[in-house]
Amino acid sequence: MAPSDTPLELEDIQSGVLRPRPSPYAATYIALRIDEPRAGRELIRRLGPVVTSAAAPQRPGRDTWVSVALSFEGLKALGVPQASLESFAWEFRQGMAARATALADVGESAPERWEKPLGTSDVHLVLVGVAPDEARLEAAVGRGREAFADLAGVTPVWRQDCRAPPDHKEPFGFRDGISHPAIEGSGIPGTNPDDPPLRAGELVLGYVDELGGVGPPPQPDILGRNGTYVVFRKLHQRVAEFRRYLRSNASGPADEELLAAKMMGRWRSGAPLALCPLHDDPELGADDARNNAFLYKADDAIGYKTPPGSHCRRANPRDAAVAGVVRLHRMIRRGTAYGPLLPDGVLDDDGADRGLMFAFVGAHLKRQFEFVQSEWINGGEFLGLGEAKDPVVGASGDGVYSIPRRPVPRRMRGLSQFVVTRGGEYCFMPGLRALRWLSELESGQR
Incomplete structure (x- = not known):
């Protein structure tokens, strides 16, 4: 069978890779350190039955699952052979902290200021639990905790609880989690009917990607196939500072909301400026069949509706002038709020x-x-914006944000850094067969 004809092996892919999250939902991230390889491999064996595949049949409770991901240091701690370790992507082997300059994690976001143990060699395995509510989440995570409760060589080192409320509002007050691409063979539709499904190899290793080839997965094949890379980042939001900036640069409450929308690319309800540039439309924002069904270039090349430098347009330029390469940089993003909302x-x-x-x-x-x-969040050359950064999540607070407007643009100055990186890690989420392989490393499969 030709690679392009190979269907996704859903039964071997972790559900957390492909499955949309429920609405609303609660989530938990638990980081573990593996102090003894044998205990780590036993942990992987015990977690095997807890992890659900993407092929799980429709049934009550299908919206609850636990996923397992490993850092490069975690793979080393399990005793993965050196030849296999060297077959992983270079960026993954370096780890997020070592990539700080490339990611603009500098100044207040620099790794030395991260929440420990994030960014250190002590984060080996990350358990991610997702469920429609806290009760079902705790039950699912409890099964994961049972797997390491009596293992002396495994130590929990960090936990972060999160939640996505029914309105999906993040701490700045915007509806989140709207835009998702479709992936060929997953059976899960995307949210933009004008956006063709991405080739499966953009998301899962071992399949044809948008370049028409199959990128080399980690070796041996059983380890890399049906796995994927996962990036975890804890991002602190300065909500009060964001509100003060809007207040001090707006002429009144209505202008505050317009300025916020022009910085984000959407109104707080989730309604896109591309479809309602003059006023919010909460009904549109709540309509999952319409709130992401738009393009930019056809009628808004200059950005009178949606500024080219706005967060949403930077993160996904859609059919902008760089449309020929946009699909090579598409990815699945999932953001979940943590901490109490500021009233x-x-x-x-x-x-x-x-x-x-x-x-x-x-x-x-x-x-x-x-x-x-x-290039897109912390740079602006791709849309002719020079060194301008994302006005909402950009790394620097010393830039100017330009909003296209007739007869002259509206220029916002004195932008603060509204989002600060508090830590994170690059991880690999293996397929289910790979989890078994990792648990059996002592059995001569090295």
Whole structure:
């Protein structure tokens, strides 16, 4: 069978790779350190039955699952042979902290200021639990905890609880989790009917990608096939500072909302400026069949509706002038809020830690996550914006944001850094057969 005709082996792919998250949902990230290889391999064996495949049949509870991902240091701690370790992507082998400059994790976001143990060699395995509510999440995560409760050579080192409320609002107040590409062979539709499905190799290793080839997966084949790379990032959001900036640069409440929308590319309801540029439309924002059904270039090349430098247009330029390469940089993003929301109208920081746990899923760390982060979010050359950075999540607070407007653009100055990286890790999410292989390394399969 030709590679392009190979169907996705859903029964071997972790459900957390392909499956859309429920609405609403709660999530938990638990990081573990493996102190003894034998204990680590036993942990993988025990977690095998806890992890659900993407082929799981429709049934009650299907919206609850646990996923397992390993850092490069975690693979080393399990005793994966050196030849296999060297077959992983270079960026993954380096780890997120070592990639700080490329990711613009500098200054307040620099690894030395991260929440420990994030960014250190102590993060080996990450358990991710997802469920429609806290009760079902705790039950699912409890099964995962049972797997390491009596293993002396495995130590839990970090945990972050998150939630996505029914309105899907993140701490800045915008509806999140709207745009998702379709993946060939997954059976899961995308959210933009004008966006053809991505080739499966953009998301899962071992399949044809948008370049028409099959990127070399980690070796042996049983280890790399049906796996994917996952990026976890804890992003602290300065909500009070964001609100103060809007207040000090707007002429009134309505202008505050317009300015916020022009910076994000969507109104807080989720309604895109591309479809309603003059006022919010909460009904449109809540309509999953319409709130992502748009392009830019046909009637908004200059950006009078959606500024080219806005967050949403940077993160996914769609049919912009760089359309020929946009599909090479598409990825699945999942963001889940953590911490207490700052009450509406409050302009003073209460000292609470709040923000997003960001997750990227894709087969190409360099040309997907790292490219978008460095070239589209923290650079502007691709749209003729010079060195201008993303006005919402950009790494620097010393830039100018230009909003196209007749007769002259509206220029916003004195942007603060509204989002600060608190830590993260590059991980590999193996297929289910690979998990078994890892658990049996002592059995002569090395």
